[in-house]
Each structure stands twice: as structure tokens, then as C-alpha cells.
Amino acid sequence: MYKKVSYFIATMFGVGYCPFASGTAGSLATLPFAFVIAYFFGFWGILAAAVLVFFVGAAATKEVLKYTRHDPSIVVIDETAGQLLSFVAVADQLTGGADWRALLLYLFGFALFRVFDITKPQPAKWADSKVMNAWGVMLDDIFAGIYAAAILYVVSIYL
Numbered sequence: 594m595y596k597k598v599s600y601f602i603a604t605m606f607g608v609g610y611c612p613f614a615s616g617t618a619g620s621l622a623t624l625p626f627a628f629v630i631a632y633f634f635g636f637w638g639i640l641a642a643a644v645l646v647f648f649v650g651a652a653a654t655k656e657v658l659k660y661t662r663h664d665p666s667i668v669v670i671d672e673t674a675g676q677l678l679s680f681v682a683v684a685d686q687l688t689g690g691a692d693w694r695a696l697l698l699y700l701f702g703f704a705l706f707r708v709f710d711i712t713k714p715q716p717a718k719w720a721d722s723k724v725m726n727a728w729g730v731m732l733d734d735i736f737a738g739i740y741a742a743a744i745l746y747v748v749s750i751y752l
Contacts, residue, residue, distance in 0.1 A: 599656035619669025631687035655727035678738030682746035709737035
């Protein structure tokens with residue numbers, strides 16, 4: 594039972610089984626979730642959700658790693674945590690609004706997170722290649738989310 598629940602969580606309700614670009618699919622599937630949290634709860638909601646997903650995701654990923662190699666493509670809960678974190682610096686700008694500016698912030702946030710998740714600048718690369726456990730799987734995406742959040746905040750100033 595715990596194995597099935599862990600796979601369900603780690604694959605973000607099955608999104609991780611997407612046959613191509615599962616990380617992108619996981620990030621994309623996070624956007625409606627991010628929209629609802631930011632819309633109603635702003636900064637604190639996004640931050641709390643990212644932290645909760647990080648710890649729940651690490652526990653689920655730890656179980657999945659008992660049966661797979663390090664950082665299998667089906668595990669996309671790490672993308673969920675990182676993608677949520679990418680909106681933390683602009684979350685209050687997304688609260689209660691669904692206008693063109695908010696849409697642009699979501700699109701830029703998605704794109705920035707994917708770029709940093711794929712390129713893995715340091716220390717994300719270190720976390721991905723040296724921390725060979727569930728924490729490493731989750732942590733590289735947290736770094737990518739932090740990078741994306743910083744740049745998205747600067748972009749938001751000019752939108």
C-alpha cells in the first residue's frame with residue numbers, strides 16, 4: 594500500500610508516466626495548482642505549498658528509489674516543488690488576479706524554471722550528481738526554482 598501511494602505522489606498523480614518530457618509535463622501540470630494557491634493565498638500559500646510538496650515528495654521519492662535508479666524520469670514531484678517555488682517572489686502579484694500580466698508571469702515562470710531545471714547551474718548540478726538520494730532528487734529542482742524566482746521577480750518589475 595505504501596509503495597502504491599508513494600508512486601502516486603512521486604509521479605504527481607500519474608503525470609510522470611508521460612512517455613516524453615515527463616519533467617515538462619510535471620511542471621505544466623503544476624500551473625493550475627499554483628494558480629489556485631496564489632490566487633487565494635498569495636506568498637504564504639505558495640511558500641507553504643512548496644515546502645509541503647518538498648517534504649512529502651522527498652518521503653515518496655525515498656520509497657520509489659528502493660525500486661528504481663537515481664532520479665527516474667517518472668518522479669516529477671520534484672518539478673512540482675520547484676515550479677511552485679519559482680512563483681514565490683511574485684505570488685502577491687498573482688493574488689486575486691487572472692489578467693494578462695498574471696498569465697505572462699505564469700508563462701515566464703514556467704519557462705525560466707524549465708531552463709534552470711534542464712541546464713542545472715551550480716549548486717543544482719551538485720545536488721543532482723552528488724546527493725544520491727531522495728533529497729538530491731528534490732533539491733536540484735529547489736535550486737532551479739530559486740533561480741527562476743529571482744529572475745521572474747526582476748521580469749515582473751518591467752511587466
